[in-house]
Amino acid sequence: MIFTRVVMIAGILLVCWCSTAEARPTIRITPVDTARFVKDQRFDIRVEFTPAPGHSLTAVTLAIDGVAQPISISALDANLGNSIRGYSTSAVGPHTITASAVDSLDSTAAFGTCRFEIVDVAGEKRKYRNVIICLGDGMGTGHRTAARIVRHGYTAGKANGRLAMDEFPVYGMVMTSSLNAIVTDSSPGMSCYTTGNKSANGQQGVYPDNTSSAFDNPRVEYLGEFARRRLGKVVGIVTTADVEDATPGAMAAHTSNRGAGTGICDQFLDESELSNGRGNGIAVLLGGGRRWFLPASAPGSARSADTDYQLDSAVADQLGVPTGALDPERDLLANFRSRGFVHAGSATELEVAAANPDTRRLIGLFALANMNVAYDKIAGRRASARPAETSDTLPRDQPMLDEMTRAAITVLDRNRRGFMLLVEGASIDKQSHLMDADRAIWDTIEFDDAVRACREFADRDGNTLVIVVSDHECSGFSAIGALKRTTAEMRALPSDATNFAPASAANPSPARQTAVGLYTEAGFPNYVIAPDGYPETADPDYKLVIGFGANGDRFETWIDDSASRAEPSGSSVDECDTARHVGLSESRGDGATNGYFIRGQIPGTQAAHTATDVPVCAFGGKAAALFGGVQDNTDVYFKLMRALLGGY
Ligand SMILES: [Zn+2]
Incomplete structure (x- = not known):
């Protein structure tokens, strides 16, 4: 059987006579077709060639907008891939990446195309100094309604009061699907907001690749990285979860394994400041997860080589980042301190640390893993006999989310050029998985208190955009x-x-x-x-x-x-x-x-995420109006960038 295939290689039209249709090499290009980036946003381009079974490659090409890139068979990596790291362009509009491969029989060829778009979001409007993303993990409209009913009550059919997020002037809906499924987990759920690009489930700030390393995937520059590199801003992460969790991780750590806690927390520090003004910019990190910051031999530590990272030195060079090391015995908390971070281990210490005008970098780790949920923290505060302060398994002196948020804003606001802050109410999701309605509602109330703290700051500051959103709905x-x-x-x-x-x-x-x-x-x-x-x-x-x-x-x-x-x-x-x-x-x-x-309709004893759209609301001047209507989760990134760069 004979097929005719038309193959374009480096701009030359060739006609191949192919003897077997099955024996073609395959090509995967990332970013994926339809990807969008902001002008000058950095991202990695990777092309992976897979020869047909039993064959090997004899020729490969790669071109960006028709310009051939210098690649060859011998220059491909061990996985037959080629990565261009840190690509960026200021040429607004559509672009095309093309690749081709011929295999060892010289009788078949494959051809791959990726069309991506560069979007200009800059303009002459006021450039916001600060952006705050309040993210209620797993929070849908049902959680918000329930929290309003519980906290404020109704009289004659009218709510006696509104949640802080109810009072935001602009309201829209977000479609939350990930790169590879209608139902997302928190990794793509968050990183779509922080990169403008879809990730696969379980992956954050990267596109999939065919290597075994979870830390060498093609990266897309985060909002915070862009804001640090181009605008001199600092980044804050505040969560009630373990700080290695997917949502806080997707603010700063690039990995295809959301569970790689040792490496994720190491990367928070290792890449906080890189050359040429690059870096994740983390200046405030508050939440649980102390287990990743203690040497493996210390009680309570969870550090292990299995969840750590060590990059190939050539890859690290290309990325312009440290190689990292498999170092379970690393005292990461001591490393943070030696880089100028003040450590707070309790609500009391947090208040003191934030009040000190010299504190410009702050790390607060208030539990070994996830922090206790609001219900239990409140029960602890109401109890006449407080639990032992040294216990990691009881509601010790842990701050509420609004207290963490106020402390973070106080410290971040000391950076003259402004900040990007994530405030995550993490256990709205975790307690919804458990179908524990009371704890999920309590955590939504706690989250709303943090939203109020952000709104009050934005009111005073007058140069801050606050959005309240969720990464996905959880539990229906x-x-x-x-x-x-x-x-x-x-x-x-x-x-x-x-x-x-x-x-x-x-x-x-x-x-x-x-x-x-x-x-x-x-x-x-x-x-x-x-x-x-x-x-x-x-x-x-x-x-x-x-x-x-x-x-x-x-x-x-x-x-x-x-x-x-x-x-x-x-x-x-x-x-x-x-x-x-x-x-x-x-x-x-x-x-x-x-x-x-x-009897649930899904396996097991926990509820699952859903594909239901989630609400987004916005406050803080004219850029807030961007968030009305129905939008893709990746659209949120471009709107935040418009606020930062004045193009709204
Ligand atoms: Zn979840």
Whole structure:
């Protein structure tokens, strides 16, 4: 069988007579077709050639906008790839990367194309000094609605008050899909906002490649890196998660493995300041995750060579970054200190450190892994006997997110040229995975307090853009009604945990299920708010009921579990493996013995992320108007850049 193929190599039109259609080499070019970059944004170009099975390559070409690049078979790396690092151009408009390969039979050829676009976002408008991204991880409209109902209550159908994020003047929606799936995880969810490019699930600030190293992937320059290099700004990361977690990681660390905690935290420091004004610019890093900053032999450390990075020296040279090292015994916290970072290990120390006018770099690590959630921090603050300050598994003297946010802003604002700040409410997502409605709502309230702190700063400063957004929705979280019974009545209901059959005349609905009041029967749940801003109890009579669209198996009581959700020491972390916080969700409270069994439609006992669009709202002058309407997650990056560069 004979096919005719038309192949363009270095601008010359060739005709190949091909004997077997199957034996063609394949070519992958990154960035991917349809990628967009800001003028002068740096990104890596990589072309990977794969010969047909049993064949080898005899010729390769690569051209950018028709200009042949100097590559050859002998110059390809061990994975038959060629990387151009740190490419950038000021030529606005469409561009094309083309590549071709011929294999050993000299009878077949392949041809690859990537069209990308350079966007000019600069203009004559005011250039914002500061940008703050408030990111409620996993937060959808359901979380916001529930937090408003719980915190403010309703009278005659009207909310008695608004969340801080409700008061933002501009509101839009974001489509959250990643490079390779409609449902994203936090790595692409965040890095789409910080690079303007789609990443694959589990990867942040990079495109996929075919090498085994998780730290040599083709990079796309982060918002913070651009802002540091071109505008002299500094970067702050504030999270209630372990600081190695995907969302904080996608503010500064480039990796194809979101779980590589040792390497991610090392990279935070190793690449904070590079040559020629480059670097991730981190000046403030607040959250959990002390386990990555302690030598492996220290109690509680999670550092290991398996999760570390060491770049090939040629790759490091190309990238213009240190090679890193497999150094589990590194005392990373000491290294941060020696680079001028002041360390705070508690809420009290944080307040002192931020108040000192000499503090310009700040690191605060308040837990070994994820910080305790708001519900448990508040319970700790309300308890007359505070837990031991030295314990890593109890709600010790951990700051609330708004306290961390105020401290971060105070320190970052000392940089004359401004800052980029991420404020993440991380456990809205983690507790939604667990279908723990009370803790997810408490964390949304905590996040909203941090949003208010940002809004107050932006009001005073007058030169700051604040957006509130989420990386994706988690759990299909919905306010579906309210209990028709008191908490005491709910607790007294007999177990119906073994009733698995659909309701029918012969098998009436379990008693607990019939306690969920819908429509008129829901009325208006009424929570009493304590002076600390949180409900006096998570279990008022006739409380709000949350349903989960992406649910896993669970026993549901709708009664809160007051046992502290302690963070185990030194465990490895996966955002979506939150069972480590609490044990399986099916065993929370007395559910396993006195609950109503709900069979989820996804495997396991945790809820999942969804593809549902998430809200974005914006505050701070005219650039805020950019965020109205429905937008792709990568669009958010270009809008933030427009604010920074005056092109709105
Ligand atoms: Zn998640």
